Amino acid sequence: MSYFKNILCYFIFLTLIFSSCGKFETLNTNPNEPTSVTADVVLPGAIRQSVNASVDASYLVGNIAAQINGKTLRLEVDSYVWNAFPTYWAAWYESLSNVKTLENIAIANDNEVLEGVAITLRAWIFQNLTNAYGNIPYSEATAGADLNFTPAYDAQSFIYTDLLSELERAEGLLTSDNGDILGDILLDGEAVQWQKFANSLRLRLLMSAGDKIDNVAGQFAEIFNSGNYISSNADNVALTYTGSAPNEFPVVPLKIGDFDAVAFSKTARDILTSFDDPRLMRYARPDNDDYSTYSAALFTGDVNGTGVCDSLTGSRIGSQYYNYPDFVSADDLGLPMAQGIIMTYAEVELTLAEAAANGWIDSDIETHYKAGIAASMEYHQVDLTPFDWTDFEDFYNNSGVAYDEVTDIWQQKWIALFFHGLEPYFEVRRWYALSGNSFDGIPFLDAACGNGNNDMLPLRFLYPGEEQSLNAENYQAAVNAIGGSNSQNAAMWIVE
DSSP: HHHHHHHHHHHHHHHHHHHHHHHHHHHHHOTSSSSSHHHHHHHHHHHHHHHHHHHHHIIIIIHHTSSEESSSSSOTTTOOOOOOOHHHHHHHHHHHHHHHHHHHHHHTTTOOOHHHHHHHHHHHHHHHHHHHHHSSEEETOGGGGOOSSSSSSEEEHHHHHHHHHHHHHHHHHTSSOOOOOOSSSTTOOOOHHHHHHHHHHHHHHHHHHHHSSSTTHHHHHHHHTOSSOOSSSOOEEEEEOSSSSSSSSSTTOHHHHHTTTTTBHHHHHHHHHHTOOOOOHHHHTTTTOSOOOOTTTOOBOOSSBBSSSOOOOOOOOOOGHHHHOOOOOTTGGTOOOEEEEOOOOOHHHHHHHHHHHHHHSOOOOOHHHHHHHHHHHHHTTTTOOOGGGGSHHHHHSSSSOOSSSSSHHHHHHHHHHHTTTHHHHHHHHHHHHHHTTGGGGOTTTOOTOOOOTOOOOOSSOOOOHHHHHHHHHHHHHHHHTTSSOOTOOOGGGGGG
């Protein structure tokens, strides 16, 4: 009898426990916190975080490593004494987690168009990461939900091949009638614009890797012949900021002293001045804030490097990048605040010009070259009047920029890539590699003055220290793949 009493007591005890647990869960459920999210919530955050990281990377690394801008304080980038830049590694991988969530939502809802968006955005983020670091976690990068917290590193050659394949798949999904794009703060929910972005990104990847890609000319020509890529400034892939947090241009909240730590470079000032190029007044702010005439405006340039060659001063960068009290603002000039640029028509046209010069496409080199310069000027809303040019044709024919050789394309692309994320550095590094790992083949650039890397351009960012401690085995395999040292001078696949 006592046995049955014990059983009865046991069941009463379990009933009370489960009843209490149910009440506990009810009491601890926040009715204001959703248990699932929708695409229109996830997509804006994924776009904003990844683009903001790109703008910050351009401001502090991309423009400076390419010598378009220079630093007046904290000169490690100028001086080629680099580190892991872990902020960008962390921000882009965190963005990828949001993109993975977006992709899962798209697949669960049979939203093929949204899936294409997720794939395209993911490809752009991975392009930044692999171009910066080399071999990186890729296939297993967003496998945390599967409890894989030590992802393997994939070879850059595989990553490039897969990105090209994924972007082609994305373009097909983006032509589907299934689904829509809600919450798109980048391209306003237009699937056609995302198609053009996907194909233009393929053109960029093919140019970056060059002959290391099988049938690179055939692949490039196929996209070119389709005509479905960025073909006007209306197609630009750039985030428009609203001017208030969290949607304001990332450098706007900086203190004046921090903003002034970046200045226009002497290299860029001298080249733009030699052409009387009106983009000078957009990229840099006259020291005397006089925009009336070119002759009245005073521009100075910061010498990239340690400061042993010249003083660390230069004109502040343009009015649309920061609003100084009591100085001419972007509004005074009729300009909007700067956008977060991913890719522009100018870049695509200058890429097509180089592809034509390489013989990859049957098209006129100078037509694309000229269109690229015009697109850059149109995008930056230049004022030709202070420079005494009657129109763009006058500038092109009489300034000295008219096309003569391939390095002219490089130079104009270098100028046009201002604030295009890390692309200015990636392109300078590509030209440096094509020139036999030397600045001698880049007529408009030299190694930064007084640099700490024996006049060699760093070829990559270092892997973050956290990878060594938290993902040691895979980190070591990645380091072994580049010669056994986590060195800024180790050549990744695209520049070997």
